Amino acid sequence: MDPVIVVGAGPVGLALALALAAQGVPSVLLDEGGGEAKGDPRPARTVVLRADTAALAERLGCSTVRDEGLRWVGWRALRRKQELHRVEFHGEDLPAPVHIPQHALTRGLWNAVEASDLVQVAAHHRLDALEQDGSGITAHTRGPEATRWRGSFLVGCDGARSTVRKLLGIRFPGRTAVERHAVAALRTELPWPGEGVVHRLPPWRAVGDEVTARPLADGVWRLDWLLPGRGELVTPDALVSRVRDTLAGWCDGPPQYDLLDTGVHTLHHRLARRWRADRAFLTGDAAHLLGAVGTQGVDEGLRDADNLAWKLAHAWRHGASDLLLDSYQAERRTAVAARLRAADQSLPILRGTGGLRSCLPGASRGHGALLTDGHLGLGALGAPPSYPHSPLTPQHTESHAAVATPVGAPVADVAVTTPEGSTTGLRQRLGRARLLVVLVAPGTGVWDRRHWVTAGVMPQLASAVSELPTRAELLVAESYPGASAHTVLMVRPDGHLVAAFGGVRPAELYAAADAVRGGAPAASKAPSEHAAARPD
Incomplete structure (x- = not known):
């Protein structure tokens, strides 16, 4: 079977290649650059990773998230001289985002x-x-060596000006210059160590209507000033004046x-x-651009990679139905479209063009909550x-x-035990090209494994899991939020809940696994007309 061709070696392309490798699928990473972490570090170009995407990057082997990223301890929303909103992070109940320079994230993935x-x-x-045909896809490149690459699938992770998207004739509509920000990275001491801050209408209004401070490791902060929409030039002297x-x-x-x-x-x-x-797909900035009101493009791109990798891994091993491959667009495009819609609906309210609604009592506090949601991933x-x-x-049923x-929601990261006896977090078992089937069995943590692995419903469940139409791993948990004893959970390789069952139900487990794989694989065929390089 030919490898998957990944076009683009930014954070999303690197993460996709690693996610495929974790599931035993080879890939060819086409990089216009030198095939390594390159370019001068830009401390002002940073990424905020939510808890799920930070955990994904670490699971893929990116040690810089842990070593060079900073987990915030809190967040504040200020207006003039008043604090409107404060959040403290509390472990699993409200996990902290990780703030990291993008070059450090990229280096760790490389x-x-x-x-x-x-x-x-x-x-x-x-x-x-x-070029596409019924059994694969061919990429022609300009470079020092091979100019023809044969792959089973191809994924465009090549950014906002994506060549893949253009060759496929896919339109990329939207709005230009939704917001502009002046940005600075500096080492200093601020009154809120380890906390992010958004300050609207600061008393010293010469700096603008909104400024955000987000801490990084080693005493570094990234500051963003919202600029007027008229596109005025920001000179170096004006930016230094804003900093001071x-x-x-x-x-x-x-x-x-x-500075x-x-x-x-x-x-x-x-x-x-x-x-x-x-056989061609788009991910990351090639598929979407967003970022207003604190939303994060790299964060969503990593979610694209996580969603697509297990589906391509299944297709690479077993073949796939169109339903499975189409589900990538159905799930991820719908989710990102909802993000964009929420941001577009929030902008008129937050930027003072919301009419009388913006003058209502409590409106300022609501604005602070909206900005908090965007910046913290809520x-x-x-x-x-x-x-x-x-x-x-x-x-x-x-x-x-x-x-x-x-x-359909992400599962909680409860402690689980494998049939071999090792104990780990549930999320650590994700991304391995197999479903997870979790039995909730209170007491297994204190029983000797030799007893519970052959007792109760375990033998019946193990037999049912072995008969599923796709690979699955059987795990046992002492408890799961909201679940009673002998509840059986089925979890996708990207951590989303397929279904929960009251007891061992072999027929229903089989039907759920069959639904997750999109039914039986489709036979190889010639490319359909929507694969042609034509405008939409």
């Missing part, structure tokens, strides 16, 4: 790629043309600081019409997505049981 035997890096290769006025206002005097990097960041909102064209603006209406959701996690 280090993991270099350690993998299943990722072949093709440096200095620029994609030129694509802001720090003086926050610290009651001019503090010492070391590391500056820039102007323009945010666009765009969404590709299609994310799949037969609510419609950023919470980990659920896929309740996925085409892979099994039909509901009377045997289904209710637990605290809705169908």
Whole structure:
């Protein structure tokens, strides 16, 4: 079987190649650059990873998330001289985001790629043309060596100006320059160590209507100032003046600081019409651009990679139905579209164009909560997505049981025990090209494994799992939120709940597993007309 071709070696492309490798699938990574973490570090270009995507990056072997990222201890929303909203992070109940320079994240992913035997890096290769047929896809590149690459599938992770998207003739509509921010990275001391802050209408209004401070490791902060929509030029002197006025206002005097990097960041909102064209797919900035109101493009791109990798791994091993491959677009495009819609609906309210609603009592506090949701990955603006209406959701039956996690939502990271006796977190078993079947069995933590592995419902469940139409791993948990004893959970490789059952139900387990794989694999066929390189 030919490898998967991954076009683009940014964080999303690297993560996708690693996620495929974790599931035993080889890939070829086409990189226009030198095949390594490259470029001068830009401290002002940073990434906020929510808890789920930070855990994904660490699971893929990116040690810099842990070593060089900073987990925030809290968040504040201020208006003028008043604190409107404060959040403290509390472990699993409210996990902290991780703030990391993008070059550090990229370097950590590159280090993991270099350690993998299943990722072949093709440096200095620029994609030129694509050809699809019933058994694979061919990529033609310009570069020093091979100009023709044969793959089973191809994924465009090549950014906002995606060559893959253009070769497939997929439109990329949306809005340009939704917001503009002046950005600075500096080393200093602020009154809120380890906490992020968004300050609206600061008393020293010369710096603008909104400024955000987000801490990084080693005493570094990233500051963002919302710029007027008229697109005025931000000179170096004007930016330094903003830094001094802001720090003086926050610290009651001019503090010492070391300016590391500056820039102007323009945010666009765009969404590709299609994310799949037969054997070709789009992920990350090639498929969507977002970022206003604190939403995070890299965060969503990593979720794209996590969603797509297990589906490609299943297709690479067993073949796949169109339903399985189409579910990537159905799930991820719908989730990102909801993010964009929520941000677009929030912007008129937050930016003072919401009419009388913005003058109502409590409106300012509501604005602070909206911005908090966007920056922390909460609510419609950023919470980990659920896929309740996925085409892979099994039909509901009377045997289904209710637990605290809705169908399609990410599962809780409870402690689980494997049949071999090792104990770990549930999320550590994700991303291995197999379903997880979890039996909730109180007391197994104190019983000798020799007793419970052959007692009660375990033998029947183990037999049912061995008969599923796709690979699965059987795990045991002492408890799960909202679940009673002998509840059986089925979890997708990307951590979303398929279904929960009251007891061992072999027929229902089989039907659920069959639904998750999208039914029986489709026979190989010639490319359908939607794969042609044509405008939508």
